[in-house]
Amino acid sequence: MELTIFGKPCEMAEGGSVGQWLKDNAPEDFKKYLAVELADGTVQDLFAPISASQAVKPLTFEDEAGRRVFFHSASHLMAMAVKKLFPQAKLAIGPAIENGFYYDFDIDESFSQEDLQKIEKEMLSLAKKSIRPVRSTLARREAIAKMEALGEPYKVELIQDLPEDAELSFYDMGDFVDLCAGPHLPNLSYIKAFKLTQVAGAYWRGSEKNKMLRRIYGTAFPSKDQLAAHLEHIEDMKRRDHNKIGRELEYFTTVDYIGQGLPILMPKGTKVIQILERFVEDEEERRGYLRTKTPLMAKRDLYKISGHWDHYRDGMFIMGDPDDEAAEVFALRPMTCPFQFQVYLNRTRSYRDLPMRLGETSTLFRNESSGEMHGLIRVRQFTISEGHLACTPDQVEEEFRGCVELAQFFLGAVGLGDDVSYRFSKWDENDKEKYIGNPEDWESAQNEMRKILDDIGIDYVEADGEAAFYGPKLDIQIKNVHGKEDTLITVQIDFQLAERFGMVYIDRDGEKKHPVVLHRTSIGCYERTLALLLEKYAGAMPTWLSPTQVRVLTITDRQDAYAKSVEAALRAASLRAECDLRNEKIGFKVREAQMEKIPYMLVMGDREAEEGTVTVRNRKGDNVGTMPLSEAVALIKKANDEKVLD
RNA sequence: GCCAAUAUAGCUCAGUUGGUAGAGCAGCGGUUUCGUAAACCGCAGGUCAAGGGUUCGAGUCCCUUUAUUGGCUCCA
Numbered sequence: 001m002e003l004t005i006f007g008k009p010c011e012m013a014e015g016g017s018v019g020q021w022l023k024d025n026a027p028e029d030f031k032k033y034l035a036v037e038l039a040d041g042t043v044q045d046l047f048a049p050i051s052a053s054q055a056v057k058p059l060t061f062e063d064e065a066g067r068r069v070f071f072h073s074a075s076h077l078m079a080m081a082v083k084k085l086f087p088q089a090k091l092a093i094g095p096a097i098e099n100g101f102y103y104d105f106d107i108d109e110s111f112s113q114e115d116l117q118k119i120e121k122e123m124l125s126l127a128k129k130s131i132r133p134v135r136s137t138l139a140r141r142e143a144i145a146k147m148e149a150l151g152e153p154y155k156v157e158l159i160q161d162l163p164e165d166a167e168l169s170f171y172d173m174g175d176f177v178d179l180c181a182g183p184h185l186p187n188l189s190y191i192k193a194f195k196l197t198q199v200a201g202a203y204w205r206g207s208e209k210n211k212m213l214r215r216i217y218g219t220a221f222p223s224k225d226q227l228a229a230h231l232e233h234i235e236d237m238k239r240r241d242h243n244k245i246g247r248e249l250e251y252f253t254t255v256d257y258i259g260q261g262l263p264i265l266m267p268k269g270t271k272v273i274q275i276l277e278r279f280v281e282d283e284e285e286r287r288g289y290l291r292t293k294t295p296l297m298a299k300r301d302l303y304k305i306s307g308h309w310d311h312y313r314d315g316m317f318i319m320g321d322p323d324d325e326a327a328e329v330f331a332l333r334p335m336t337c338p339f340q341f342q343v344y345l346n347r348t349r350s351y352r353d354l355p356m357r358l359g360e361t362s363t364l365f366r367n368e369s370s371g372e373m374h375g376l377i378r379v380r381q382f383t384i385s386e387g388h389l390a391c392t393p394d395q396v397e398e399e400f401r402g403c404v405e406l407a408q409f410f411l412g413a414v415g416l417g418d419d420v421s422y423r424f425s426k427w428d429e430n431d432k433e434k435y436i437g438n439p440e441d442w443e444s445a446q447n448e449m450r451k452i453l454d455d456i457g458i459d460y461v462e463a464d465g466e467a468a469f470y471g472p473k474l475d476i477q478i479k480n481v482h483g484k485e486d487t488l489i490t491v492q493i494d495f496q497l498a499e500r501f502g503m504v505y506i507d508r509d510g511e512k513k514h515p516v517v518l519h520r521t522s523i524g525c526y527e528r529t530l531a532l533l534l535e536k537y538a539g540a541m542p543t544w545l546s547p548t549q550v551r552v553l554t555i556t557d558r559q560d561a562y563a564k565s566v567e568a569a570l571r572a573a574s575l576r577a578e579c580d581l582r583n584e585k586i587g588f589k590v591r592e593a594q595m596e597k598i599p600y601m602l603v604m605g606d607r608e609a610e611e612g613t614v615t616v617r618n619r620k621g622d623n624v625g626t627m628p629l630s631e632a633v634a635l636i637k638k639a640n641d642e643k644v645l646d
Numbered sequence: 647g648c649c650a651a652u653a654u655a656g657c658u659c660a661g662u663u664g665g666u667a668g669a670g671c672a673g674c675g676g677u678u679u680c681g682u683a684a685a686c687c688g689c690a691g692g693u694c695a696a697g698g699g700u701u702c703g704a705g706u707c708c709c710u711u712u713a714u715u716g717g718c719u720c721c722a
Contacts, residue, residue, distance in 0.1 A: 102717095110650065200717035201649020208719045212649055215717070243715080248657080256653095256695065256713040315721085369647050369720065377722090384722065466721095475722090487722050525722045556679040587682045594683090605681060617682080 004055035018056055019046035019186060032222075033058040034190065035069040035183045043069065045135060045183040061222050071096035073133065073185040074194055074220035075103045080176040081122035082216070085115075091178065092154045092204060092213050098483060099230065100219030104202055106154065107214055116196040116216070126174070127191050133184040134172040143168040147179060154204065155179045193227035194220035237481040242534035243375035249539050249596065251530065251547075252376060261373035261380030263527070268547035269376075271576070272533070273383070273526045275545055277361050280385045280410065280523050287406060289359035289387060294339035296363060300329045305500055306338035307436045311469040315366050332365035336386040337494075337519060341501050344390055344515075349505040354515060355391035355399050359522075362386035376531035377486055385522045390503065390515040396493065397452050403491045403520040404456060407476060410523040411489070414533060415542065415645040416478065420488060422458050424450065425466030425473040435469050437496045445495045446472045468519070470496050476524075481535050488528060492519040540597040540619060542646055543639040549576045550636055551598050552614075553589045555605035557581065562609040566602060566629060573633045575640065594619050599646065600636050618646075 001012045005021065012021060022030040037043050039054035043065050050056065059066030075094035078101070082089055086107055094103030111119075138146060140159065147155040158179060159168060171180045173188065185191070196218040204210035221227040238244065246252050251269035258264070265273065281291065300322070303309040308316065312334060320329035333339060340358050349356070363383045372378055391399045411417040427435050427442050435442070449472050453460055460474070467473055476489035497503075498514040507513045523529055533541065543549055550570055552563045563579050570577035580589050586603065593601050602614040614632050616624040624635070639646060 113651090198716060199650060202718045203648075206719075208648070212718075214649075217717080254713075260713070364722085366721080371647065371649090371718085372720065374715085379722095382722070482716080490722070521722075528722065553682095555681055558679075583677095583679070583685095585680070585682085585684065588684050589682085591683050603682075607681095615681090621682085623682085 001050065002053040003050060005058065007055075012050065015049045017047045017049055018058055022046075022058060031190070032060050034061065034066045034185055035059045037063075037065055043183055045133075046186045048135070048183070061226075068096040069183055069185060070191070070222070071101040071220060072182075073188060074191050074218065075101035076133070076171065076173060076176070076178060076180070076184065077123050077126060077188050077191055077194075077220075078119065078196070078216065078218055079103045079105075079178065080126055080173060081119045083176060084126075085118055085122055090154055091152050093158070097217075100197070100217060102202075102215050102217045104204070104213040104215045106204075106211065110214055111199045111216060116199065119216070120194070120196055123191075123194060127188050129174065129189075131174045131188045132186065133182075133188065135169055135182060135184075136172065137167055137169050140164070140168060143170070143179070146170075146177075150177065152179075190222060191220050192222055193224040194218055195227060195231065240481050240535045240538045241375075242377075242480075242531040245539040246376065246531065246534050249534075251534065259380075260370060261368055261378065263376055263379060265527075269530060271547040272530055272541065272545050276414075276523060276526055276529065277383075277385075279413070281359070281361065283409070284357075284359045284385075284387070284406070284522065287357070287402070289357040292340055292343050292358050292360045294336065294342070294360065294362075295333070296365075297330050297332045298339065300331055302338050303331060306497060307469060307500065308334065308338070311434065311436065315368070317365050317367050334364055334366045336360055336362040336364065336384075337388060337497060337517075338501070340386070340388045341497070341503060341517075344388075344503050345501065349390075349503075349515075351392060351505055351507050354505060355389055355395050356515075357387065357389045357399075359385070359387040376527040377480060379527055382525045382527045384525045387520050387522065389518040389520070390498070390505075391518070392505070392507070392513075393516055396448070396516050396518070397455065399518055400449075400452050400491065400493065401456055403518060403522075404458070404474065406522050407489045407491065407520075411476070413643055414523070414529070414545070416488070416529075416532060416536060419478055419532075419536065421477045422453075422460035423466065423473075423475040423477050423487075424453060424460045424462045425468075425475050426462060426464050427467040427472065428465030431465065435467070436500075437470070441495055442472075445493055449474070449493050468492055468494075470494050471519075478532055480532065486528065488524040488532065489521050490519070490524075491521075493517075494519055537597075540599075542644065543599040543636065544641075544643045546597070546599050547576065548578055548596070548598050549640065550578075550600040550602060551593045552577060552579045553586060553593070553601055553603045554579075554581055555586050555603070557583065558606060559604050559609045562604060566604070566614060569629060570602075570633060570636075573637055575633070575636055590617065594621065599639070600632075602632060 001014060003010055003012050018036040022033055033046055035043050035046050037057040037059055061067055061070055079091060079094055082105060088107060090106035092104035092106060143159050144156055169181055171178055171182060171184055196216055198217050200215045201212045202215040204213055219230060250266045252263045252265050254263050300309055316334050317332040318329060320327050322329055340360060343358055344356060361383060365381050368378060368380055389399050411420060426446050429439060471492050471494040473490050473492040475487045477485050478488045479485050494517040498517050503515055504512040505515055552567050554560055554563045560581050563581060567577050567579045590601060597619060599619050601617040603617060604614050608614055613626050613628055615626045616632050618624055
């Protein structure tokens, strides 16, 4: 049998393993190899026999796939420790995740912090025992019997749901056995450093109808240094958390008696959002959008037409008794579409009116479940750069492309262009209740959208069950400092609501036809975008977005009058300037401005006041130079106007 | 909604087995007028998230509620 390892051909006997070969040929560092990737991309145990000639890749912790094996084994190590300390705990599942692993247990009492420490200690002593995971397979009936004998009902359920012909593999680790597809590390002693980071509840099989299990999250590394570096990285990310710096820097706050998901935007947060709104509105006007301003609420009759009443009622704030058919019941709007459609419906439209592009800076209300609110990212009232385009079928591709390009333009301007990923969100054909329309329409809409996406040539992943209830979406996704992904921007194709609302145009041939409607945001939800900008820049907003762009600092109060005149000149140049005239040491004032992430400081003493100059410092601490005031104004104005991402 | 953790001055935090609420920074009033990481003196600031309970006595123990944070589920 001929194998290729590290690109070099080598001979191997039948039943030989890559692990053995490495041990024989590279004994000094063979312990860094965790598993092996076969030519077809599957990963197997390092010491599992190779069945055919092929090129293989031994995986280390540096490889994504290798890391997953490492984390997966670490989750088993944790399950071993838990079973030893809490024999009554039932095992559910324990996969690797992006930066670690978790394992779900069914146990009455939750795990406390002390429990976690005990488990870590037990893991340490188990890891030192040098246990080799041993793989075996069983027939279905025996597998079920084995798991029933061990008293593991969740494992039994998992086996029962696997296909009839699936190979059921088990891993023995000392006196611990688990149903597991593997692969695993050659030896659990490879796991040198780990930390159990938190406990959380998680539904069995991810369904809220099922029992809630206790999940323990952890992370693991081949060395203590790597663990320390990882934990340090997490701390770093937490320091960028918009929820922390956004409150510290007074961008927003919350008040317990106002309620969850209803943040108070302070002057700084409001300023950034205002800058973004003006930027978006002006750019959209340049691109042929017309602006509208529509009501924040409507009678339920409107939502019955749009489908919201049947498909989105739980997400709405309703005023009045929804069960009283005779009463006049209102609801705050969760989406703008049915309102903005009325602009189109106001009179008969011709094909000459299309495409019609409508934009609105639109405030929406969604009654999210109480556990789901998160800083400025997930709130109950928010404002989005909303828009709807009505077009003919042959205009769809160009208009869709225009929406994507506009979104990319804004993302680039604020500096988030490289931080996003694209998701093609489709419906879930097994859950038709959630959607309106028939399967044929969904298929054709999705095929059309896929074709457009491919034509545009963007990289995207497809996701089932993520569509809006009326159509498929292109979602532009971004991750926050905790690694959690959210939708920042969305562009949707809707082949259904136009018909529901009776939106038509008179085509060239004199026939009435329904336009295709695109729903889209251009910079998304302003609150969410602000949150992600705060995290991206750790609060140090680019000059053009900074609530305060320049602060004037005096050495003594002899310069106060000059400082006020400088501030006035800066404001006259449309720069957001303020003075700090307190009798504090200049070093203190500078440091405070830096802590507040103000881009520029103009420092002045007697000399500057006499000469009419200022000494410019930036927030990094660089002294840019002493120059005439007009030069300093030009310098800062340039950064503002060019929207540089300093 | 579910599983957890948390809530003490504007901020960061102390507060012993239940016995009169504390510090630093910020703020305010003076003094000081100083060149890049913190001048000096003084003052004020709290229904310990809210409500109930146990107790002679609760920041501390118990219950309920609210909010914040991390997950699950759901979504811009």
